[in-house]
Amino acid sequence: MDKLWAPWRKQYITKKQPHGCFICRIHASSKDAKHYVLKRSRSSFAVLNLFPYNNGHVMIVPKRHVKSLKQLKDREMLDLMYLMNQVIDRIQTEMKPHGMNVGINLGRVAGAGVPGHLHIHVVPRWSADTNFMPVIAETKVISESLASVYKRLKWNR
Numbered sequence: 048m049d050k051l052w053a054p055w056r057k058q059y060i061t062k063k064q065p066h067g068c069f070i071c072r073i074h075a076s077s078k079d080a081k082h083y084v085l086k087r088s089r090s091s092f093a094v095l096n097l098f099p100y101n102n103g104h105v106m107i108v109p110k111r112h113v114k115s116l117k118q119l120k121d122r123e124m125l126d127l128m129y130l131m132n133q134v135i136d137r138i139q140t141e142m143k144p145h146g147m148n149v150g151i152n153l154g155r156v157a158g159a160g161v162p163g164h165l166h167i168h169v170v171p172r173w174s175a176d177t178n179f180m181p182v183i184a185e186t187k188v189i190s191e192s193l194a195s196v197y198k199r200l201k202w203n204r
């Protein structure tokens with residue numbers, strides 16, 4: 048295969064890509080309600096997943112475009128974890144799930160839909176949510192609309 052000399056690629060590879068990354072686009076936008084941004088902290092924000100695994104599926108992301116935890120500064124890590132904890136509390140209070148899955152998919156093979164921008168998933172679970180529907184139909188009945196979940200989970204402080 049021929050190699051192309053493309054020095055501008057270095058910037059493309061090493062710099063953040065706000066135009067190609069929807070998380071960066073949401074961060075740059077001021078329309079929080081449109082993008083279902085629940086809360087912004089100093090260096091992170093929490094946003095509803097538009098393709099939720101379950102009702103109340105929230106992503107907690109650093110504002111900076113980094114792909115791994117080790118690229119975060121200590122204060123960013125603390126801010127991210129603190130916001131994650133607040134989201135968990137909020138979901139528990141508002142939606143009263145029986146449990147939650149909290150996790151990070153690192154890399155595309157691990158299932159990360161946006162492998163370039165670190166994001167933590169918080170997915171509330173109810174004991175009855177793993178019924179036959181997802182297995183048979185490969186679909187999941189999301190019983191509450193995003194707008195309604197947004198209204199329940201958003202807070203201003």
Ligand SMILES: [Zn+2]
Nearest residue numbers: 068071112164
């Ligand atoms: Zn990004």
